[in-house]
Amino acid sequence: MTRQFKLKFLDNIPNELDEGVLYISMKYHTTAHLCACGCGEKVVNPLNRKYGWTLTFDGQRVSLSPSIGNYQFPCCSHYYIKENEVLFLDSDDDMPHRRGYIRRLIDWFMKLFR
Ligand SMILES: [Zn+2]
Known part of the structure; x- marks a missing residue:
């Protein structure tokens, strides 16, 4: 897993x-x-x-926006590259919100039967 990228500026992207x-x-x-x-x-x-990404380079660090969503791969990883660092957006990030929603739904049901 990559947490931080090293940068390589070149004309042609190598195959490997x-x-x-x-x-x-x-x-x-x-x-x-x-x-x-x-x-x-x-x-x-x-x-x-x-139609693509915007690269920001401060002389040492690169940021890409928007985020990179690899939904075409089996891993379906989703992350930002911000100042060379990888910030993963796990689907878990949405979970507290979703759990809260389900919790409220259950509370509502329970009230009906009280
Ligand atoms: Zn992957």
């Missing part, structure tokens, strides 16, 4: 990617990396303000 490396081609306006979950799938994110 190393895990934990974010490859950035300014020439072809694209980035590529191996899925941060560690499944080994190749993730390519074209840089395009309208």
